[in-house]
Amino acid sequence: MKHFEVPSGYRSHFITAIKEKRKEEDKLKKDFSPTLIDLGKVKFYLARHFGFCYGVENAIDIAYKTIEENKGKRIFLLSEMIHNPQVNEDLLKKGVQFLQDTDGNEIIPLSNLSKEDIVIIPAFGTTLELEKKINKIGIEIQKYNTTCPFVEKVWNRGDQIAKKGFTVIIHGKPKHEETRATFSHAADKTPTLIVNDMQETIVLGKFIIGKLPLEEFKIYFKNRYNDILDPDIHFEKIGVINQTTQLASDTQAISDYLKNIIISKYGKENISAHFADTRDTLCYATNDNQSAVVGLLEQAGDLAIVMGGKNSSNSSHLVELCEKKLPTYFIDDANKIIDHQQIIKNNWMTKQSELVTNFLPNKSTISILMTSGASCPDIVVESVIRRIVGFYELDEKLDSVIAKWMTE
Ligand code: SF4
Missing domain, CATH: 3.40.1010.20 (4-hydroxy-3-methylbut-2-enyl diphosphate reductase, catalytic domain)
Known part of the structure; x- marks a missing residue:
């Protein structure tokens, strides 16, 4: 698969090592069993497939190159590039502005644009109507197209x-x-x-x-x-x-x-x-991630944590699958875990956040099933693991497990 330039801050060396090892052992992607990170008192089971997909890496690569190559110019995205808060916030910090919100409501009127501006099409693509309007301003919208x-x-x-x-x-x-x-x-x-x-x-x-x-x-x-x-x-x-x-x-x-x-x-x-006879038009990442959750759910667990943006459709469906089997917490960041008892989870249907108490059961060993959506950086998964591990003072044990994965 094509290699994309993605900011290193989104990667996790540890998760990358796990993914590469699993890929090496299962090139044909037939094994959907999870990966166990066994720390004794806490056991994490990571889904076989999760995290950034081809389309998301492609979009991030194009967006960052566009910023790099167009210093001094105004850069706009038609809407959020992908449904991930960290990625969108990073783009905003780099001066990129969003023209619309995720529901298509105007944030910046098109009349503010001029032909010197750059407009990027997000990974979801856009409507022909909007494309025509931008072209009419004299902006070559297809030049910066991240449509998956x-x-x-x-x-x-x-x-x-x-x-x-x-x-x-x-x-x-x-x-x-x-x-x-x-x-x-x-x-x-x-x-x-x-x-x-x-x-x-x-x-x-x-x-x-x-x-x-x-x-x-x-x-x-x-x-x-x-x-x-x-x-x-x-x-x-x-x-x-x-x-x-x-x-x-x-x-x-x-x-x-x-x-x-x-x-x-x-x-x-x-x-x-x-x-x-069209068959379904789901993408490979949706299929892989959903199949991996089916494999993950064959494992007994006390709870599941699904990481992804609240507006992320693919992440929401992973939550929907997990919720049918066990208590599931949908979060976009490790900071949503307040302490060993409290977590702020998103409701995938209402998009509202809810405070939940006693989310980690009081047991001698805890099994946590984990996955993330196609727009969620792997560093979020590592941060969530580290946050939970900290509550049990298992940091050193985790580091030695990580070191083992990195050298194997
Ligand atoms: S989830 Fe699928 S369609 Fe969406 S960006 Fe990723 S690969 Fe493309």
Whole structure:
């Protein structure tokens, strides 16, 4: 895989050594069992795959090179580059300014920009509408484009089915930057609709088979579809693509549900004419990290800690998986662990933070399962381990375990 220049402050030598060793032993990525860091009283189990993905490293590399090569110029990012507070704060400290918040609300009006400015497209990509507006100012927006190639792959998949006359159904979070960008690219070519979850998919299914009056479609799916979509005729041929970071099982269930709806309407023998076989468009990192969490959860544990930004979709899904099995704490920084009893965790659904007490059980040995999202620097994982280890005065033991990993 391509090597990217990422600030050394985001790396952890210790975690890198573990990842490289696991990679060396399992080149085909077939082993999803976790890595044990055994300190006696405290045992940490690290997921087989976690942390920075290709798209995030690519975006950080381009952004830092852009800053380096354009000293003295004003540099803007369309929105947060990735959903990680540390990375975004570091960019702000370097003078980069964000034009929009993560929901697409304006922070700096485009009228403040001039053609001498630099504008960077974030890893999620952007909408064609915004791209056009920036180009109109005279800024070459494509010159500093950090859109992840795996997001572009989804757009290409949408293009392919659009060309064959299919309506595109996007399974994604409607407000998420990536879903808004994917919607814009698909909607430019074909009737397009966003569904957030299975509940909405079931309602869509009822419209498709005529169980709900089409007049209600406009109300139920307000702001979720483009003007050219006529629900009366454009659900005869549909295909599903998704946000790259969705939960694999959710997308599969949604796609299967719609496929069955289409079969019930047109018959199994006509399915290929009415339902595009797209498979899911999740990226490799989402698949690897979710599979690694499934492997991690086969291990008994007292609690799980998932590290990542509260707006990070892929991290939230890792939390969702862990929460089904054991108490799970979603944090973006080691400082969220106040002491050996208290932790401030994020709620992945409401995005609100909550103070939890007695999060570390009072037992002779504690097993902690750990993972992090694709936009979370490995140094955060090491800091969280060090913070917990400090409560048990196991720092020296950890250092000797680290030294062993580094020399093996
Ligand atoms: S999570 Fe996947 S799609 Fe998103 S930036 Fe990483 S590799 Fe790209």
